[in-house]
Amino acid sequence: MAASAGESQGVERLLSYAEDLVAVLCVSTDCDDNAQVGAGVQRLLSACRSESDDLEMQLKEYQEKIHSCKEKIDKAKAETITDDELNALQSKMEEKLQEEKQLRQELRVLHDELDDLESQRLSIKERKDAVKKKKKDTQKAERTLSMCLSVTNIIPNLEDQDKVSGCIL
The missing domain is CATH 1.10.287 (Helix Hairpins)
Known part of the structure; x- marks a missing residue:
């Protein structure tokens, strides 16, 4: 100028x-x-x-x-933005991605554990149901046995289903 x-x-x-x-x-x-x-x-x-x-x-x-x-x-x-700011942002992004990857891995582990616990729960429920059924069957057998005993005064031998046998009281 x-x-x-x-x-x-x-x-x-x-x-x-x-x-x-x-x-x-x-x-x-x-x-x-x-x-x-x-x-x-x-x-x-x-x-x-x-x-x-x-x-x-x-x-x-x-x-x-x-x-x-x-x-x-x-x-x-x-x-x-300057190169320094860009590098800082890029490193932050990489840290966040690494953190996300780690969280996803932890989520997979937790999901697997949850599936495992669910299968255990189902197995326990099935066993519980089987125990209840067996108890119910046992009670039914006891009632049947008790009825037989009260009517005939004979305790049938239920172990051998091929023969009719029992014990007289």
């Missing part, structure tokens, strides 16, 4: 010098030649001023574009 201001002052000085030169030429004694040269210089001076103004406008536009680009770059930098 400082170089631009220095260049702008240099252009202004050059244009001022050209105006002074036009004024000197107009005062000179050879009027026709000086008038032609003065008119040419006047046109040149006007073209230089116009060109200078155009360049100054373009310079301002480019400076605004540069400033806009710098703002966009700063915004993009603010929105992106």
